[in-house]
Amino acid sequence: xxxxxxxxxxxxxxxxxxxxxxxxxxxxxxxxxxxxxxxxxxxxxxxxxxxxxxxxxxxxxxxxxxxxxxxxxxxxxxxxxxxxxxxxxxxxxxxxxxxxxxxxxxxxxxxxxxxxxxxxxxxxxxxxxxxxxxxxxxxxxxxxxxxxxxxxxxxxxxxxxxxxxxxxxxxxxxxxxxxxxxxxxxxxxxxxxxxxxxxxxxxxxxxxxxxxxxxxxxxxxxxxxxx
Numbered sequence: 620x621x622x623x624x625x626x627x628x629x630x631x632x633x634x635x636x637x638x639x640x641x642x643x644x645x646x647x648x649x650x651x652x653x654x655x656x657x658x659x660x661x662x663x664x665x666x667x668x669x670x671x672x673x674x675x676x677x678x679x680x681x682x683x684x685x686x687x688x689x690x691x692x693x694x695x696x697x698x699x700x701x702x703x704x705x706x707x708x709x710x711x712x713x714x715x716x717x718x719x720x721x722x723x724x725x726x727x728x729x730x731x732x733x734x735x736x737x738x739x740x741x742x743x744x745x746x747x748x749x750x751x752x753x754x755x756x757x758x759x760x761x762x763x764x765x766x767x768x769x770x771x772x773x774x775x776x777x778x779x780x781x782x783x784x785x786x787x788x789x790x791x792x793x794x795x796x797x798x799x800x801x802x803x804x805x806x807x808x809x810x811x812x813x814x815x816x817x818x819x820x821x822x823x824x825x826x827x828x829x830x831x832x833x834x835x836x837x838x839x840x841x842x843x844x845x846x
Contacts, residue, residue, distance in 0.1 A: 621736070621772050624662030625655065627840030631816060633823040636797065638735060639767040643742075643791060645779040646801030651812055651831060651838055653683065655801065656738045656774045658692055658837035663736060663772075665695045671736035672726055674719065675702045676744035683740075692837045697733075699726070715745045716762045723769060736772045742791060743778040756790055763794040796820045801831065804844065813844060 622628050622642070623635045636642070644652050657673060664671045675683055680702045687694055694700070701722070703715065719739065726734050749755050766773050777791065779800070792798060797819040804811045812831040816824045830841040 620666055621663050622659060624659050624666070625838060625840060626834060627829070627842070630842075631825045631827075631829060631840065632819070636772065636819070636822060638772040639770050640797070641763060641766055641773045641775065641795045642797040642799060643795045644774055644776045644799050644801065647779065647803060650801035650803055651833070652776045652801055653678070653740055654686060654690055654692075654833070655799075655814075655831075655838050656740065656776055657683070657687055657694075658690070659774060660736055660738050661687075661692055661694050661698060662837070664697050665693075667735070668697060669735040670726070670730040670733045671698050671738075672723070672734070673698060673700045673738040673740065674722070675700070675740045676715065676748075677704070677741065678702065679704050690833055690837045691835060713748075715748060716758050720762065720765055723766075723771075727769060732770075734769075734771070736774075737766070737769075738774045739776065741776040741778060743776075759791060760794060763791070797822075802828075804828075806844075811844070814840060 798817040800815045802813040814831045815828045827843040
């Protein structure tokens with residue numbers, strides 16, 4: 620169980636996804652991208668006993684853990700959280716995709732088939748440190764192919780402002796198996812967080828926009844929103 624680890628997701632998808640599978644989690648700032656991905660990963664690992672890796676490029680581990688605590692989300696011991704913040708300070712010219720590949724290979728060697736789930740937070744942060752050209756686009760294609768070869772369930776967080784296409788600066792929208800778009804709506808004088816599945820290969824799913832809130836133990840889907 621992966622995406623069905625979010626309460627209410629079983630009403631949106633007929634069945635869960637199966638590895639290897641790459642899901643983009645997109646949305647503007649404040650739409651709960653990191654919180655949703657962390658909850659999905661934590662709930663999945665708590666049930667399976669497998670190993671998972673959450674890698675954050677721009678946020679420190681301490682900040683991410685404080686965010687989990689604010690949602691009353693218990694992180695299991697078989698979840699490794701790591702960050703690139705020190706590396707960013709020390710080496711501006713670093714190839715972050717190559718480093719991420721090596722890190723995944725390291726944990727694959729250490730945990731073998733128990734290593735099943737990986738979160739990258741975020742692709743936009745890597746793009747901000749990299750010159751966007753044909754070379755990085757080819758590297759991104761190779762990186763997605765590498766993730767599939769590892770047999771992983773992958774969540775990749777990427778920023779998206781209102782009205783923008785899922786491709787953003789690269790071609791990840793085409794390369795990914797699924798796109799989950801989070802948003803912020805203003806209705807009747809209130810701000811409502813939303814979730815909408817835009818793409819999901821091999822899975823029948825609703826495309827209605829769902830209300831998203833923080834429950835007693837992390838994000839929950841409350842049901843569809845109608846305009």
